[in-house]
Amino acid sequence: MISLYTAATPNGYKASIALEEMGLDYQVHHLDLSAGEQKLPEFIALNPNGRIPAIVDHDNDDFVVFESGAILLYLAEKTNSFLGNDAKQRSQVIQWLMFQMGGVGPMMGQANVFYRYFPDKIPAAIERYQREGRRLFEVMDSQLANNSFLAGDNYSIADMATWPWVKGYEWSGISIDGLSNLQRWVDVIAQRPACHKGIVNPPPSTLSDEERAKQIQKMVGK
Numbered sequence: 625m626i627s628l629y630t631a632a633t634p635n636g637y638k639a640s641i642a643l644e645e646m647g648l649d650y651q652v653h654h655l656d657l658s659a660g661e662q663k664l665p666e667f668i669a670l671n672p673n674g675r676i677p678a679i680v681d682h683d684n685d686d687f688v689v690f691e692s693g694a695i696l697l698y699l700a701e702k703t704n705s706f707l708g709n710d711a712k713q714r715s716q717v718i719q720w721l722m723f724q725m726g727g728v729g730p731m732m733g734q735a736n737v738f739y740r741y742f743p744d745k746i747p748a749a750i751e752r753y754q755r756e757g758r759r760l761f762e763v764m765d766s767q768l769a770n771n772s773f774l775a776g777d778n779y780s781i782a783d784m785a786t787w788p789w790v791k792g793y794e795w796s797g798i799s800i801d802g803l804s805n806l807q808r809w810v811d812v813i814a815q816r817p818a819c820h821k822g823i824v825n826p827p828p829s830t831l832s833d834e835e836r837a838k839q840i841q842k843m844v845g846k
């Protein structure tokens with residue numbers, strides 16, 4: 625059994641999608657980010673960075689893993705799946721996983737902050753992160769012109785890491801117009817039953833866009 629400490633966000637969904645894809649037993653511990661539960665000492669003891677997601681693998685001496693990319697790698701190695709079959713394939717999966725962790729996640733995260741949550745609207749900052757998000761989308765679109773998935777022919781943890789972010793492009797205010805390969809990839813992955821289950825565990829917010837933005841504004845200010 626794995627305990628998953630998470631919330632209804634793209635980084636959180638990466639972990640629940642992977643757990644679903646790999647058929648692992650897991651229990652969700654839903655943290656209220658706007659109430660600051662991720663900063664409580666009990667959670668900091670698991671993840672010193674005070675951010676979701678984190679997992680505890682009770683079948684491996686209660687081993688703790690934080691950082692969503694590290695969680696995906698740990699689970700892929702544990703189950704020997706979604707990581708490629710030889711050294712070159714594994715490297716390709718890891719390259720695209722790092723592309724997500726160092727690029728898509730941080731840039732779209734900042735696009736969300738400045739476009740949706742930050743109390744002052746700073747056009748230069750909004751434009752900077754949305755433009756960088758669009759540029760990364762174009763990189764993916766080119767890669768997907770010749771590959772079914774980000775790291776080649778096989779669906780991998782790189783796709784699991786990236787899809788929950790890209791599918792939220794409207795929330796980030798970043799267009800995918802003209803990026804037909806990226807759109808195809810978003811739609812194909814959306815058909816996977818594990819993705820359906822992963823993105824409702826925990827369930828998405830039922831707040832309106834405005835209420836949700838206000839709730840997260842409180843968090844951004846902390």
Ligand SMILES: N[C@@H](CCC(=O)N[C@@H](CS)C(=O)NCC(=O)O)C(=O)O
Pocket residue numbers: 633634635636657662674675676677690691692693729843
């Ligand atoms: N690099 C980290 C980022 C995690 C992260 O930023 N999580 C956000 C939710 S998507 C969070 O916990 N935010 C709460 C906060 O900033 O206090 C990872 O990939 O796990």
